[in-house]
Amino acid sequence: MNQFINKNLYGDYGDKEQATGASGTHNTAGEWPLWEVFIRSKAGLDHKHAGSLHAADAQMAIENARDVYTRRMEGVSIWVVESKNIHASDPYEAASMYEPANDKVYRHPTFYNLPDELKHM
């Protein structure tokens, strides 16, 4: 099955195997590494993926992320991680991967039929 899937070199996802390049047609030797940027928009919220950028090292990645992704006070905290260090699940295994959750509707509160008169629950 894998032979039909186009392997990407880069992305807002990553995988060590992919980043080191199965195809070998792309020369990225002179390029600054790719980093994924995660931003906490305000205290109390999670860091959320904002996008990616190139930088020579982590410090430059954080400074560039400030200029590229927070020009309008979008963040109070920035995480950067080199894209090649991110491992991602395979979209073609999604069906089996998330199957265990499919038949367990009883995990949702709406599964339970209770009388309307019941309050505060």
Place this chain on the structure above:
Amino acid sequence: MTVHSFQEHFDAKIDNEVMIEPRDWMPDDYRKTLIRQISQHAHSEIVGMLPEGNWITRAPSLRRKAVLLAKVQDEGGHGLYLYSAAETLGITRDEMFDQLHTGKAKYSSIFNYPTLTWADIGAIGWLVDGAAIMNQVPLCRTSYGPYARAMVRVCKEESFHQRQGFEIMMTLANGTDVQKKMAQDALNRWWWPSIMMFGPNDADSPHTAQSMRWRIKRFTNDELRQKFIDVTVEQARLIGLTVPDPDLKWNEERGHYDFGPINWDEFWNVVKGNGPCNKERLDARKKAWEEGAWVREAALAHSEKRKARKENKEVKAA
């Protein structure tokens, strides 16, 4: 799964408005079309900094200068969002720059026109950014996830660009006779190139049908052009400027403005590289790239050295 079932799965997602993400299977032509469109969009943002950057040192007040600086910085940011989105499709940043510098990839022809007076900065913000917004708002719902997310960000930031441009035009139009003339002259020069920004007529646009099928494009060139003309003519009237088209007339039946013929010879001529500033723009980009090479190399070397020094220390400590 076979190629056939991958294709069916992809088609079903497109039909059901499910976004395509980087690791999903997609037809090669879909990938190629996206790379072409997104990279050209990115190039346009980057080259678009040049005509405006021209006026940063000559802005008429500190307020105008600060605003123009912020706008040009935004355009740089928009280029970066878009380059990143294109990279998720398997092209590298350097490959895209190479395509720009060798003329293989195009950018929006509008940036091959010169900015002769300060009013041109107003006209660019109002008309060029206005046309870009018309194009970009529907792209927030384009079928490729990273492109759509980049466009959401771009559109959020773009609206101040158009408003500041209109404000410049409004101020000039309410000024002295000379200032008003300057505003009208800028409108005269930028109107038709702005109308051409939407690209060839639908009948002459070979990619439109396929791009609409893939939901890469959500409206045709002619639909967007008409929408832009309808709203912009009213805006011009509001500040007492005249759109330079003698055939412009409200068509009650259609509910749209009718407009005169577009000079497509001029359009193709500029696309092919013969516009007033094609060479100048490309030379400026190449110069920046070549003269920045030592900075890129030095930063990489510095980071390698620091990494090595750190590893050395760790070895010694162990």
